[in-house]
Amino acid sequence: MGLKLPVLPLVKEITYIQFDQARLTVQTIHPNGTRERPSLIFLHHALGSIAQWGDFPEALSLRTGLSAVVFERLGHGSSDVPPNPRGMEFFHEEALESLPRLLSELGIEKPLLIGHSDGATIALLYAAHFPTSGVIAEAPHVMVESQTLEGICQALTKKQDLIKRLEKYHGGKTKELVECWAGTWLAPWFREWSIEDELPNISCPILILQGSADPYGTMMQARSIQLAAGGTVSCFEVPNGGHFLHVQARDAVLEEMSAFIRQIVTNQIS
DSSP states (O other): OOOOOOOOOOEEEEEEEEETTEEEEEEEEEGGGOOOOOOEEEEOOTTOOTGGGTTHHHHHHHHHTOOEEEEEOTTSTTSOOOSSOOOTTHHHHIIIIIHHHHHHHHTOOSOEEEEETHHHHHHHHHHTTSOOSEEEEESOOSBOOHHHHHHHHHHHTTHHHHHHHHHHHHGGGHHHHHHHHHHHHHSGGGTTOBOGGGGGGOOSOEEEEEETTOTTOOHHHHHHHHHHOSSOEEEEEETTOOSOHHHHTHHHHHHHHHHHHHHHHHHHHO
């Protein structure tokens, strides 16, 4: 009989990175006990945190054999409150200043970015300005749609319930986080916001995942990326899928993401 090799455990660690006077919370995931430099970087949605991803990052890490980083932007989860209020340049500040700084601290080059909603927007902007292995964009925003604004207004009709539901993730920062999210998207000065002009600068492969019943966006976002991006773009539309496809269509999304990542790894090796 052949010798059975032991199955090493998946290792998760929480660390904290100091950004000037603010502290960022970072979780690293290493499949099968390996500790190679992470290449999968998860970027959460506008009201997200590490915990709100559930075990999805672990599942994708195990499927691909790649280590991962899941972090909380300032103002989210157990990360500190940002020193300055959010402005119109929020997405660019996150993509072109905060994310590169975090990756530098972790020694990561050419990451494979997995972004959800606002996190997908940040991932696309990063890829337009820095070397990137690939972008997985779940429910991305590249422009302001009326459906996005209507979805936010609908969510605000139950604002207190929303705040109460999110308090277990964000604690005392929750009310400010919700008001900042809604206040930015609904502000008159934000109506003309768009990153479409920067999409042609993206040369890496992109996978878009979009639900046909997403209350915060339509396939118009995906089509804009497909038409403008400089790299190859694949799109996976989930019929009747909402805004949280990695939860609502978990198995299908895991398979699509895994296949996309495997192809990138294969191309890098060959």
